[in-house]
Amino acid sequence: MRFLDATDFTAERPWGALDLLRLDDATVRLHWTDAPYVWHTNDGPEAFVVLDGAVDMAYRTADGGERTERLTPGRICIVDVGDEHVARPAPTARILVIERAASV
Structure with missing residues (x-):
């Protein structure tokens, strides 16, 4: 069993x-x-959970537009295959990311 403080x-x-x-x-x-990060599209789904700080998650909409959601501690972003997105910390962040091993 291990314990850690993400803020450290x-x-x-x-x-x-x-x-x-x-x-x-x-x-x-x-x-x-x-x-x-850079604009990218994952080859698998991912769960993105801000633990400390904040992240502005920008993503492309179906009509080619761009939207941004602010993620604060406890907010979860589920990214599906094909979702083009970029994460921008505001100004720093610690994020728990769950994704397929070797995901690109």
């Missing part, structure tokens, strides 16, 4: 991760960041 984790680089565990074909990682 800081990576050496933006989006650095601490691998927490693997559940069958899924990974659970704690990420820290102070910089945006």
